[in-house]
Amino acid sequence: MLPPDMISEILSRLPVKTLLRFRCVERTWCSIIDSQSFVQLHLHQSMTTNSYHNLILGSREGLYSVDLDSIDKAQLIEPPVSSKGFDCISNSCNGLILVMSDPLVPPVLWNPLLRKYKILPDAAIEYLAPLLCLSKVFYGLGYDSRNNDYKVVRAFEFCNQTSRAWVCSGTEIYSLKLNSWNVVPVLPNMI
Amino acid sequence: MSSSTELTEKKVFLLKSLDGVIFEVEESVAVQLEVIRELIEGDCARPFISLYNVTSEILALVIEYCKHHAETCSGGTSATIADEDLKTFDNEFMNVDENILLELCSAADYLDIKSLFELTCRTLASLIKDRTIIEVRKMFNVENDFSVVEEKAVRKEFAWAFK
Structure with missing residues (x-):
């Protein structure tokens, strides 16, 4: 043995x-x-x-995975939580990706090769006032090698619901290890 | 003035296998065995070096591999031709019985020959990639130590991977 x-x-x-x-x-x-x-x-x-790399592409019909070792065929893959047929995906990081379906719904951390996922908890920042609405949300996924942790950055801005004028922006960071969001100093400007 | 025979004389080392067979190898071959590099450099390799974990059958193959790699790399051919030559050699060299392959992998690990270890690991991986669980157990000589219920549960966790 x-x-x-x-x-x-x-x-x-x-x-x-x-x-x-x-x-x-x-x-x-x-x-x-x-x-x-x-x-x-x-x-x-x-x-x-450079082996066993996959390219994941989004189209209106859904998400496709292409095995880079046999690039001639694309396979339709089912995201873990699908909303209205089209999901937005983040950058990939060590084989993990984020799936975003609706700006108000927390994103899902997805390992497509293991077909495992985790729905992230609700973000820390609550909606400031009923007259404000989220106008933009951006997500980024990264690996924190110092803490061996995966982190998600969420940057967003609120605008006035009626005038659509920018009101404020914010940033939060999610840690997979802590399974929680942390607010980081607010971006003073528009994104 | 030193004679020309002295100038061209190559340093040789004696390697003794587990079953007591002694092999004479040139320095260019011996230095590829990282595990004995210190002995060689410290001039502590006399009268011979005992390699307790490698049989003569496997050691002969390991020496053949290192010799070919040493000759190709010092042969004065261009890097691309040498690369191609090594690839062809490596492919043919891996065309051996599975048990020999496992022993070669083990020897490469023990003797710390990185390129041979990489080659044998890669070859073994591609050999088993599409094999059934039962075939893999047999090849690696391992017993199934799961109970029927446990194995079923492990299988169920990623049932789609068995399709």
Whole structure:
């Protein structure tokens, strides 16, 4: 039998779908594949060897995933929460993406290869007054390597519901580890 | 003045396998085995270096690999031709029985030969990629230690991956 470190090295060169099957081989393989260190190793392998990369494209019909190793076919993929047929997606970060459907609904953090998702909690800032409405919301997803945490930045602005004039802007940062939003100093200007 | 034989004389090292077979290798080959680099550089490699985890069958293959890589890299050919040559060699070199491949991977890990470790890991991964769970267990000589209920539960977590 090979030592677990070697098994990890071999497994880290396999695509995600195969790994999900191989969790059934035995307990040791399952705990290797589920471990945080293996996730990092697999990500590192994929990045350094440019393998198993997917391109996700949005169109009016929905989201498509293209396997960059066989670029001739696109597969329609189902976002975890679909609103009116069209979902907006953020940048990708280590295989994760954010799916936004409605500005007032919290976005969903999605791992399309694992088909797992997490609905983010409601944002911290409440709507300031009934006469104000959200006019713009922007999301960005990033990895905080210092804290080994994924973060979502949400920048938005409110305008007056009747005049549509800009009133204020704001920024919040979500931490996956803390599973909460934090308000950061307000942007003084329009976005 | 030193004689020409002295000038061209190459340093050689003796490597002893697990089953006691001694192999003579040139320095260009020996230095690829990172695990013994310090012994070589510190001149502590006399009379021979014992490699306790590698059988003579596998060590012979490892030496063949390192020799070809050393010769190709110092052969004076252009980098692209050398690259192509190594690729062809590596592909043919990996055309061995699965058990040999597993042992080569293990030896490359123990001897710390990065390129051979990478090559064997990559080859093993592509070999098992589309295999069934039962085939993989057999190849890696592992027992299924899940109960029927547990295995079913693990399978259910990502049932779509089995389709």
